[in-house]
Structure formats: C-alpha cells, structure tokens
Amino acid sequence: MSPQNIELAQFLAHYSDSEVMNHFIGHQIQGAPPALNESVIEWWQTPPHPTTEIGISEIQPQSVLPSALAENILTEIRVAHARIMPVAHLMNNFQGAGNPEEFHFGKTKFITQEEAAEVLFNSFRRPRIQDDGSVQPIIFLGHACTNEIEHIGRNFGLDLFQIGSIVRVLDTQTMAKEAGLNGLKGPNISLGDLLGHFHITPLNLHSAGNDAGYTMISAVLTALRSDNYGSFAKKRPSTPAIVNNRHIMDVISRVMAINQTAEQPPWGRELFCTKCDRINHLRADCFTRVFCEYCGNHEDSSIRKRAKTHMTSKCFYILLLYGNNQ
Secondary structure: OHHHHHHHHHHHOOOOHHHHHHHHEEEOOOOOOOHHOOOHHHHHEEEOOOOOOEEEEOOOOOOOOOOHHHHHHHOOOOEEEEEHHHHOOOOOOOOOOOOOOOOOOOOEEEEEEOOOOOOOOHHHEEOOOOOOEEOOOOOOOOOEOHHHHHHHHHHOOOOHHOOOOEEEEEHHHHHHHHHOOOOEEOOOOOOOHHHHHHHOOOOOOHHHOOOOOOOOHHHHHHHHHHHHHHHHOOOOOOOOEEEEEEEEEHHHHHHHHHHHHHHOOOOOOOOOOOOOOOOOHHHHOOOOOOOHHHHOOOOOOOHHHOHOOOOHOHHHHHHHHHHHOO
C-alpha cells in the first residue's frame, strides 16, 4: 500500500461507516487527506457455488449537498452487471432467488472466467490521478460483508488486499445500526427490509447486478436519513415515501433510466446464448435444437422430458454428480 493510502486508511479508522459515507455525499470530513477526494466507493457482488454473475456499483465523491431524497446523489451511482459465460446457464430456483436475465440498472455483459478476473483486478487497481505509480484508494461497500472481500478474491484467484487500494470497508448493516434501524427478527437488517424502510420496492432482488445497485442506494439513504426526513427520521416503521412532492420510487426509476443510457463498461459482450453458446443472440431468441444424452437416456421419465432443453455439456444433473470435473 502506498504511503498516501496508508495515511488515508489510518485517518478513516477514526470515523464511523456513516461518517465516511457522508463524506461522499456532500458532508465532507474536515481535515481529510486529499487522497479521500480521489477515492471511489465500490460494491462487488458475486453469488457463490459457482460464481455465475457479478454486480458492480460505484460512486465518486460529491461536492454538492443532497437534494430532496438525495436524488442528485443517487443519480450519480453507476451499476454494471456481468454473467460468467461457462456457467451463465446455471439458474437458482429456490424461493426468493433473483433472475440474472432481469437487470434493471443497465445492460448485462457476458464475460469469460479469465475476463472476470481481469475486470476485478482492474477495478481495484486504478492508477491515481497524479499518475505517480500508486493506485487510487477504494472504499469497499457491502451488506453483511464479513469476509466478502476474501471470498470474491478467492473466486478469481486474487488477493485484493495485496493490491493495496482498499483503505476502508463499509457495511450497510453497520450503517443501519448506527441510524437506529434494526431487522424485523433481530438486530441485523436484511437488504430488502432496509430498502423497505425507505419505501423502496426492489425489482428482482438477489441477482448480482440489482443487488449492487440497491445496496449503494440503501447506503446513501441510510447515511442521509436525518437530512432527508428530519423529524420523521426516528419514526417507525418507516420514513415517508414522499418528500417535497417527490416519491422515492420515481427517484429509483430515474436512477435506472440514467444507467440504461449511460456509457456501458468497455469489457464483455452483450450477446451470448446460454442455451447453444453462440454469440449472436440471447437465449430468449434461440431456436437451436439441442439434446442432452444424459437426460435422454435416463431411466426417470421426468428427467428424459428435459433432454431437449439443454446440451449435454450444460446438464445440471451431470454437474450435481461430477461437479466441474466432468
């Protein structure tokens, strides 16, 4: 870690998660090292076993005070979503699972496992503005993110702390506790309940890209809770949905719309079919006939019926039996 980043990390250690977040959204910490204003808050989301998609959101320091519902701050959030091509066909089907095909904060990109590692490395190793050979400081944001950085790095064979850019880790659960917000069933609040406190009805939560966007939004609103809601801030069960004739869901819709038209990440490709592996269309537009030999020859008739839905190389049953070794 560079001397500037070491100094910044030591400085930030004296401040709460909410105070650090507030610096990025108009309430600057007095006497902060200049490097703090070069920092970026970044959130990475990678569902495990195996990693099939990644979500990234970030926000740069804002020098203006927040408007009603922090709309001028929230619209500066940028979100990216990528699906890992070799395993993009694997879909969770448990209750509450998100759909990776429904990303609401931009356009999904498809990348290989090797490209994913490169994107991760480049995200956490950005040259400083001065171009002095050191890296831009990163403040990592997560929700219940204990060991999350190690988990993400391990998935892609990287030690993110060795890069030397991470100067602080913020947790929206910690910020919620600092704001006096507890979970419905205990002290820890879920992301969905935290969003619900602000009258946000999330679309397709529990998919990496949407989670990344909603986590950053919840962090901003939690940090600015007193600013936005004043005397209502301590009321339960939630704060007002409308401030100055503006509904929070209208703000969220605008954040999504801006991200849909914003410049997209330079990496990855927009077209990839998780059914036939071609790169000129998406699965929804695929008319290729496929057949799985394992399912087609299975003794169970219910499994045989699935034989024409996927290729042998994409068979979920083979994955369950042999893992990634087959």
